[in-house]
Amino acid sequence: MRIVAVINQKGGVGKTTTTVSLGAALARLGRKVLLMDLDPQANMSLHVDCRTDLASGSVTHLLVEDRPIAELVQPTSTPGLSVVPADTSLGGVEQVLANRIGRETILREAFDALDAAQRPDYVLIDCPPALGVLSANALVAAHEVLIPMQTEYFSLQGMAKLTEVIELVTRRLNTELKIGCVLPCMVDLRTRLTGEVLDNIEQYFGDRLAQTMIRNNVKLAEAPSFGATIFDHAPESNGARDYWEFAAEFLERHGEPVAVDELRRVAGLDDLLWDESEEVEEPEADEPEADEPGAAGPAETGSGPEGRTVDREGP
Numbered sequence: 001m002r003i004v005a006v007i008n009q010k011g012g013v014g015k016t017t018t019t020v021s022l023g024a025a026l027a028r029l030g031r032k033v034l035l036m037d038l039d040p041q042a043n044m045s046l047h048v049d050c051r052t053d054l055a056s057g058s059v060t061h062l063l064v065e066d067r068p069i070a071e072l073v074q075p076t077s078t079p080g081l082s083v084v085p086a087d088t089s090l091g092g093v094e095q096v097l098a099n100r101i102g103r104e105t106i107l108r109e110a111f112d113a114l115d116a117a118q119r120p121d122y123v124l125i126d127c128p129p130a131l132g133v134l135s136a137n138a139l140v141a142a143h144e145v146l147i148p149m150q151t152e153y154f155s156l157q158g159m160a161k162l163t164e165v166i167e168l169v170t171r172r173l174n175t176e177l178k179i180g181c182v183l184p185c186m187v188d189l190r191t192r193l194t195g196e197v198l199d200n201i202e203q204y205f206g207d208r209l210a211q212t213m214i215r216n217n218v219k220l221a222e223a224p225s226f227g228a229t230i231f232d233h234a235p236e237s238n239g240a241r242d243y244w245e246f247a248a249e250f251l252e253r254h255g256e257p258v259a260v261d262e263l264r265r266v267a268g269l270d271d272l273l274w275d276e277s278e279e280v281e282e283p284e285a286d287e288p289e290a291d292e293p294g295a296a297g298p299a300e301t302g303s304g305p306e307g308r309t310v311d312r313e314g315p
């Protein structure tokens with residue numbers, strides 16, 4: 001069981017979209033995946049069409065009443081993908097726990113109590129856009145963090161604070177915690193700024209910056225309102241393609257590489273990713289003028305086959 005906290009205290013950067021889409025891709029690739037919603041906005045629970053009631057319970061019951069995880073897990077429409085949902089009652093939990101001793105370790109204890117048969121391969125925790133008790137519980141329970149980031153001018157602001165909190169948790173409460181991966185989300189490759197921000201992120205995080213980038217894609221924005229994952233809502237969209245590619249990178253980073261053929265078969269996309277053995281004849285591209293918006297790099301899929309993440313080095 002590998003527990004991943006999907007975290008960034010900045011709001012609206014793609015945490016929930018990444019949690020659901022990565023989780024659904026991993027489940028379709030045969031992994032047993034548990035999503036946990038730790039955000040009082042409960043966006044993730046709605047995204048996978050999971051509503052709570054008093055009988056079924058929510059993550060609030062786990063944190064406040066020590067209800068076991070196994071009692072709170074609900075299935076989703078994606079086989080292999082289950083969820084511990086949240087509802088708005090989670091909003092009051094920070095205050096309820098404020099004076100409780102050991103409040104940061106509740107979630108870790110709950111995962112420790114799972115017996116072998118109940119343990120999923122991967123747990124993805126969708127954190128709220130704040131560094132309070134809820135996020136602290138995620139960081140203490142997790143083996144690693146996944147940081148979705150937008151490639152905007154102010155994106156790196158706040159990273160110092162986040163890495164400081166991660167270091168503090170690592171020192172005091174969870175020596176295993178690592179920064180697993182930083183994932184650029186809602187990327188617009190047509191702007192020069194994107195390239196500059198990516199360079200800065202790479203300087204800061206080194207090889208923990210993902211090779212994959214999630215492009216801006218309207219289908220990803222639509223999917224939650226249908227209570228569907230991107231793979232059900234728009235399986236051929238660039239959003240689906242990018243998250244397939246990231247799922248493959250994620251598994252590779254965890255020592256479980258997926259063959260291109262297998263990925264294409266499961267995704268139902270014959271042209272997903274380049275097969276390195278296939279020589280691709282690149283058409284001669286016109287050099288854009290230095291001041292044109294496209295000058296920082298190719299737009300969308302660039303000169304490669306559709307769906308391939310564009311090389312950041314670019315022309």
Ligand SMILES: Nc1ncnc2c1ncn2[C@@H]1O[C@H](COP(=O)(O)OP(=O)(O)OP(=O)(O)O)[C@@H](O)[C@H]1O
Nearest residue numbers: 011012013014015016017129186215216217220221
């Ligand atoms: N690659 C993308 N392209 C276009 N829209 C996207 C993309 N990723 C996410 N969105 C949309 O942007 C909004 C914010 O994304 P998301 O909810 O995943 O961010 P978040 O970090 O979880 O936000 P919060 O901090 O509020 O929890 C949502 O409406 C989502 O559907």
Ligand SMILES: [Mg+2]
Nearest residue numbers: 015016039043
């Ligand atoms: Mg969210």
